[in-house]
Amino acid sequence: MSQRRNVKRGQVVAWAGDEAVICGNLLDGVLKLVAATTDGREQIVGLLYPADFFGQPYAGEIDFDIVALTNAELCVFPRPAFERVLDDHQRMERLLLQRTLESLTEARERILVLARKSAGEKVAGFLIDMAVRAGEKGCRATAQGPITFDLPLTRGQMADVLGMTIETVSRQLTRLKTDGIIALPGARAVTISDRAALAARAEAA
Numbered sequence: 656m657s658q659r660r661n662v663k664r665g666q667v668v669a670w671a672g673d674e675a676v677i678c679g680n681l682l683d684g685v686l687k688l689v690a691a692t693t694d695g696r697e698q699i700v701g702l703l704y705p706a707d708f709f710g711q712p713y714a715g716e717i718d719f720d721i722v723a724l725t726n727a728e729l730c731v732f733p734r735p736a737f738e739r740v741l742d743d744h745q746r747m748e749r750l751l752l753q754r755t756l757e758s759l760t761e762a763r764e765r766i767l768v769l770a771r772k773s774a775g776e777k778v779a780g781f782l783i784d785m786a787v788r789a790g791e792k793g794c795r796a797t798a799q800g801p802i803t804f805d806l807p808l809t810r811g812q813m814a815d816v817l818g819m820t821i822e823t824v825s826r827q828l829t830r831l832k833t834d835g836i837i838a839l840p841g842a843r844a845v846t847i848s849d850r851a852a853l854a855a856r857a858e859a860a
Contacts, residue, residue, distance in 0.1 A: 656736045660729045668721040668729070675717050677731050678710025684727025685807040689720040699815045704788050708754050712738050725807050777817045778827040779856035782837065786847055803846040831856070
């Protein structure tokens with residue numbers, strides 16, 4: 656019952672407030688969850704990466720806009736049919752519940768980051784998370800050597816996610832570059848030269 660769907664950067668997968676008619680898994684690329692503020696601006700409230708589930712089974716309406724942050728490939732299911740499969744297969748239902756609880760834990764950790772961590776800690780932690788997400792797609796000369804990857808977000812989008820200004824994000828990236836912890840070889844490319852030092856900055860900037 657699944658269908659593969661390719662979406663372009665910036666394309667809306669689902670609008671907040673619409674009936675939740677689809678759900679599925681992200682196969683490749685990055686999606687963002689977006690809430691509209693009262694003054695019309697958008698606020699990124701979450702990011703989805705390959706293997707993440709999107710959509711809301713057993714929900715009437717979609718809570719947030721789901722938008723392709725990069726070109727992406729989706730595995731899409733009609734929601735009613737997917738719910739019937741969950742009803743008939745308890746193991747799949749448990750796995751989905753586990754994914755949901757993991758997403759809730761990530762959301763709580765993000766709240767902690769926004770509330771308690773310094774600007775330097777936020778940016779360093781974000782880069783470490785991006786390196787982990789890059790996985791095998793990152794470029795390495797050796798297994799333990801520096802890794803280079805492309806950020807899926809602009810600095811402005813990073814600022815939205817981290818609750819900072821774009822100027823503060825830029826200052827923190829420049830500081831990490833000056834200290835030799837990272838390099839910025841391209842518009843969105845990042846090379847983590849010293850992962851241990853970056854991890855230390857993420858814990859105590």
